[in-house]
Amino acid sequence: MEEKKRSQSLQFYEVEMGEGVTLPFAEEGIFAGFPSPAQDDRLESIDLNRELIRHPATTFLARIVGDSMIGANIYEGDIVVVDRALEVHNDDVVVCCVNGEFNIKFVERHGSEVYLVSANSAYPRMRVDPEDDFILWGVVTYVIHRPRRI
Structure with a gap:
């Protein structure tokens, strides 16, 4: 071999790092069971640059x-x-x-x-x-x- x-x-x-792109973010998490229609109201925004890049x-x-x-x-x-x-x-x-x-x-x-x-x-x-x-x-x-x- x-x-x-x-x-x-x-x-x-x-x-x-310029202008960040914000995406919808389920801050309370995604549940592995059946989704609740009420979860759509809990979406926040997240900037992946700020989330993934510390320095x-x-x-x-x-x-x-x-x-x-x-x-x-x-x-x-x-x-x-x-x-x-x-x-x-x-x-x-x-x-x-x-x-x-x-x-x-x-x-x-x-x-x-x-x-x-x-x-x-x-x-x-x-x-x-x-x-x-x-x-x-x-x-x-x-x-x-x-x-x-x-």
Whole structure:
């Protein structure tokens, strides 16, 4: 069986905060039972920029290319919101650059050792060696994907 490539390509986008788009928002939640006609009267508005982006100057979006994070419900074509201002913790999903190749992985730190872990068993756990050109770009704070592929 051919070993899968350990990197994953990402397409990057800047965040434009301009004038926000407000959408109807059911503030009290959506109930999984039968909907009540009275719920239509309780719609508020929500600005997704304010909801999803805490640090506009250090936040960017990236489109996922590849399948190394499918076990974390991050699929090819999804858009991730990445905040570069956040401190990285163990088990965070991060965007990083290893030897010029961008990746999205879980990060594990054990003392001075850093490992990048996929959420797909087809990809091996990757140890970041001291001689690697390694940059942690930021922490993934949200994943935007369709529940049904069209």
